[in-house]
Amino acid sequence: MDRIKIVGGHKLNGLIPISGAKNAALPLMIASLLTDDRLTLKNVPNLADVNLLSRILRNHGVDLAVDGKRATPSAYIGETFHLTARDIVDTTAPYEMVSRMRASFWVLGPLIARMGRARVSLPGGCAIGTRPVDLHLEGLKALGAEIEIDAGYVIAKAPNGLVGNRITFPKVSVGATHNVLMAATLAKGETLIENAAREPEVGDVAECLVKMGVEIEGIGTSTLKIQGADRLEGAVHSVVPDRIETGTFAFAVAATGGDVILEGARREHLQAALDALGRTGTKVESVANGLRVSRNGAAISPVSVETQPFPGFPTDLQAQMMALVTRASGTSVIRETIFENRFMHVQELARLGADIHLHGDTATVNGVKKLRGAPVMATDLRASVSLVIAALMAEGETVINRVYHLDRGFERLEEKLTRCGAEVSRTSEA
Ligand code: EPZ
Numbered sequence: 001m002d003r004i005k006i007v008g009g010h011k012l013n014g015l016i017p018i019s020g021a022k023n024a025a026l027p028l029m030i031a032s033l034l035t036d037d038r039l040t041l042k043n044v045p046n047l048a049d050v051n052l053l054s055r056i057l058r059n060h061g062v063d064l065a066v067d068g069k070r071a072t073p074s075a076y077i078g079e080t081f082h083l084t085a086r087d088i089v090d091t092t093a094p095y096e097m098v099s100r101m102r103a104s105f106w107v108l109g110p111l112i113a114r115m116g117r118a119r120v121s122l123p124g125g126c127a128i129g130t131r132p133v134d135l136h137l138e139g140l141k142a143l144g145a146e147i148e149i150d151a152g153y154v155i156a157k158a159p160n161g162l163v164g165n166r167i168t169f170p171k172v173s174v175g176a177t178h179n180v181l182m183a184a185t186l187a188k189g190e191t192l193i194e195n196a197a198r199e200p201e202v203g204d205v206a207e208c209l210v211k212m213g214v215e216i217e218g219i220g221t222s223t224l225k226i227q228g229a230d231r232l233e234g235a236v237h238s239v240v241p242d243r244i245e246t247g248t249f250a251f252a253v254a255a256t257g258g259d260v261i262l263e264g265a266r267r268e269h270l271q272a273a274l275d276a277l278g279r280t281g282t283k284v285e286s287v288a289n290g291l292r293v294s295r296n297g298a299a300i301s302p303v304s305v306e307t308q309p310f311p312g313f314p315t316d317l318q319a320q321m322m323a324l325v326t327r328a329s330g331t332s333v334i335r336e337t338i339f340e341n342r343f344m345h346v347q348e349l350a351r352l353g354a355d356i357h358l359h360g361d362t363a364t365v366n367g368v369k370k371l372r373g374a375p376v377m378a379t380d381l382r383a384s385v386s387l388v389i390a391a392l393m394a395e396g397e398t399v400i401n402r403v404y405h406l407d408r409g410f411e412r413l414e415e416k417l418t419r420c421g422a423e424v425s426r427t428s429e430a
Helices: 022-034 048-060 102-115 134-142 174-184 200-211 243-256 271-279 315-325 345-351 381-393 413-418
Strands: 003-007 012-017 038-044 063-066 079-084 117-121 146-150 153-157 166-168 190-194 215-217 223-227 235-238 258-263 283-287 290-295 331-335 355-359 362-366 375-377 397-401 423-427
Touching: 003 381, 012 243, 012 413, 022 038, 022 048, 022 079, 022 102, 022 174, 022 200, 048 063, 048 102, 102 117, 102 134, 102 153, 102 174, 134 146, 134 166, 134 174, 174 190, 174 200, 174 223, 200 215, 200 235, 243 258, 243 271, 243 290, 243 315, 243 381, 271 283, 271 315, 315 331, 315 345, 315 362, 315 381, 345 355, 345 375, 345 381, 381 397, 381 413, 413 423
Parallel strands: 012 258, 038 235, 166 190, 375 397
Antiparallel strands: 003 397, 003 423, 038 079, 063 079, 117 153, 146 153, 190 223, 215 223, 258 290, 283 290, 331 362, 355 362
16 A cells, blocks of 8 residues: 655745646546547546546446646656547446445436436445435436435436426535536536536536536536537537636645745636635635735734635645644634544644644634654545645654555646645655
8 A cells, every 4th residue: 555755844835737627537537438539538637537437337338548748848747548438338336336435426417318227336435424315316306306215225216307497505515516417418408507607617527518518607606507419419628627627736835834836727716715724824826827825924813714715715625624723823713514534634634743622614724833754544535635735744753554545636746746835745655
């Protein structure tokens, strides 16, 4: 099992190219199930989750070709995937696969819409919370899908096709919005999704669906109006830059001090996180090729945040924010409102010397003068990278175990940090 060793205390200086967003690449790949034409996706990040979804889609019958190495000026440009779902040969997404990656549950909507049937394993709980799928199922039922649960599987049928409807989500859900949006593209007539998730990854998928021939109004807002089409066409689409990777590196620069350009970063996709970062005393400027983040020796001011759906402060940056303010010059309060159990990093940060008190959904972080390196355990993707941030500012050596969590969502993490002056290395053990 791989481990990452970090020797803290080095400032970050230089340029970090931002990869394509994992959470856009995954639903975009799934959108290939909606057409028998070729969907070409550019800027796909090379991540464990992308590789797992590739296997799942191949199992449904999707042909997937990845362009070979290109003579490009930057080795960091993501891969180009060509996905063709000419014949869907299997409408079952098995437990062994769905349980390893929740986003694979999102094949449900496209499969029912295109094939009139699907059998998709319930994803089950996960480390950050119970994560039900009731909103997905209610949304698909509203489009006319008949759904039953049998032996841990969702069995969905729509023998005469789906029919457009008005769906008002009682709660904002990224996944349910993806699932229902994709299903609605092949439903008869118009679908109105109210209280839709506004996350930029949803917008990216909607833009791609428009290229595939669907009429969608309200992209980027909480009301999406979709005119169902008889068939979707192929398209070429480039995956949006990863706002969570951007925020993670921005917080890392704030943690260590230094001056880094985040190439390709889009400010409007993480304004709330950048505002919070600004309040810590970190400078964030827009530059021609992205964002420049810098902090000279000034103290980190404490800052309090509450996670919210977009455009609020993202839950996927909560752990990284917490790592940063462990060294603040006062007390910060961090409230997690999206997932009920997304504080696994607290115990591990405490191993490095952080002073954090948890009460329900709220963490009170009393800034300490220094962190000390220690062996720690990665628990989920974003929690793991918060340990990387803490380790970068800790004195001495930190060894992070179970780094496969990091490989699910961060492309070339060690390389990107090392090139900016961090001391990060990976060891593999059988
Ligand atoms: C997506 O998960 C992301 N995953 C998550 O990123 C992200 O944390 C989350 O959205 C919130 O932004 C991907 O895009 C692949 P939700 P998703 O449905 O869609 C509740 C990462 O680290 N809910 O928006 O599963 C749910 O329990 C991951 O990259 C229901 O109650 O999240 C949660 O409390 C982790 N019923 C809230 O809604 C439902 O049917 C928001 O979840 C669905 C969700």
